[in-house]
Amino acid sequence: MSLFKYTALDKEGNERQGTIDAVNMDVAIAALQRRGLVLSGIDPAQSSSPLEMRINLFDRITNADIVMLSRQITTLFEAQVSALRAFRLLAAEARTPALGEKLTQISNDLQSGSSISAALARHHDVFSPFYVNMVRAGEESGKLDETFSFLADYLDRNYEITQKAKNALVYPAFILLTFAIVMILMMTLVIPQLADMLDQVGQDVPLYTKIVIGISAFFSRYLILLLILLAVGVAFLYRFSRTQRGSEVLSRARLDTPAIGGVYKKIYLSRIADNLSTMLKSGIQVLRGLEITGSVVGDKTYERVLAEAANDVKGGMPLSDALRKHPEMPGIVVAMIKIGEETGNMGKILETMSRFYRREVNNAIDTLVGLIEPFLIVLLALGVAVLLASVLLPIYNIASSF
DSSP states (O other), X not given: OEEEEEEEEOTTSOEEEEEEXXXXXXXXXXXXXXXXXXXXXXXXXXXXXXXXXXXXXXXOOOHHHHHHHHHHHHHHHHTTXXXXXXXXXXXXXXXXXXXXXXXXXXXXXXXXXXXXHHHHHTOTTTSOHHHHHHHHHHHHHTOHHHHHHHHHHHHHHHHHHHHHHHHHHHHHHHHHHXXXXXXXXXXXXXXXXXXXXHHHHTOOOOHHHHHHHHHHHHHHHHHHHHHHHHHHHHHHHHHHHTSHHHHHHHHHHHHHSTTHHHHHHHHHHHHHHHHHHHHHHTTOOHHHHHHHHHHHSSOHHHHHHHHHHHHHHXXXXXXXHHHHTOTTSOHHHHHHHHHHHHHTOHHHHHHHHHHHHHHHHHHHHHHHHHHHHHHHHHHHHHHHHHHHHHHHHHHHHHHHTO
C-alpha cells in the first residue's frame, strides 16, 4: 500500500485535502471518486524522515484510546448528536494526532454519504472486523448507542485480561534478565581474575570450581559470538513468527507449554465466548460470528478451529458438534453450547462462559505468580551459592596454607 495526498472539491463545492492509502494512484483516484469528490490534484506522499518515523512510534493508537472513543460516541449518540458532528468533535479533541487524523478521515467519509461501519472499515489497522461488524449490526437495528457501549465494555474486559497476563510476566522476566546479566559479568570479569590468581599460586581447586572456571573461559572467549548468534536467532524467530507456518508452530508451542499454556487457553476461550456472546446479542448470525471471531482471536490454532467449525456449520452441522471434533475446545464448553442450542439462549450461555473463563484466568495467573516467585528465589539462591562457593573456598584454602 502507498500513501497519496489529494486536493478535491466535495458536492457542496468546498475544498478538501487529505491522504488515502491505495495500491496505486489509479485505485486511489477511483476510491476518491466513489466518495463523490472532484479531484484537482493527487500526488504520492513523501516518505517520512527518520525523525518523523521515530516520533510516529510514540503516536500510536492504543486499545485504551478505542475504549474511550467508544464511550464518548455512546454519550454523544445518547445526547442526539449526529454521527458527522460527533466524529468532528472527537477528531478535534483526540488524544494523539494519529487518532485525530483517523477520525477526521472518518468524518469526511460520513459527509460524503458513507455509513459509519463502511467508514470505520477503511481503517482496519485501528478497527478490527469484530468492531466494524458490531457497528454494522447496530446500524441495521437502530441501536448504535447501545452497540458502542457494548464495544467499550468488551474492549475494556479484553484489555484488562490481556494486561493482567502480560503484567504477570514482567516481574519474572526482569528478575531473570537481571540474574543473567549479573552471571555474565561474573563469568567474564570476576572469575577470570580468580583463575589467573589460582594459576599463579598453583593451588589445587575443587571440581565445581574447575567447572565454573571452564564456563567462564568459554564465555570470555566466545561472548561476542554468542551475542551475535543470539541476535540472529531472535531475528530469525521474529521473521519465522510472521509466516503462516511459523505462527502456527509458535501457537502450538505456546499452548503446549506447561502451566503457561493453560493460562493462554483460558484467555482465548474467554475471548471466543465474549466475542460470540456480544455479536449474537447484537443480532449477528452464528456463522458470521465464527468467521469474525476467528479473525480477531489472536491465535492461529484457535483461528483454524473456528474456521473449520464455521465450514461445518455452513454445511448444516450444529455448532456444538462442530466444536466437539477439536480437542482444543474443552468438553464443558461444548456441553454448554449444546444447552444454548437446545434452549435457544446461546448468547446468555456464552456470556456465562466468558465470565467463568475470566475468573479462571485471574485465578490461574495469581497461582502462577505465586509459584514463580519462590522458584525464582530458590534459583537465585542456588546461583549465588555456587558462585560464592567456587570463589571463596579456593581463596580460603590459599589463605589457610600460609
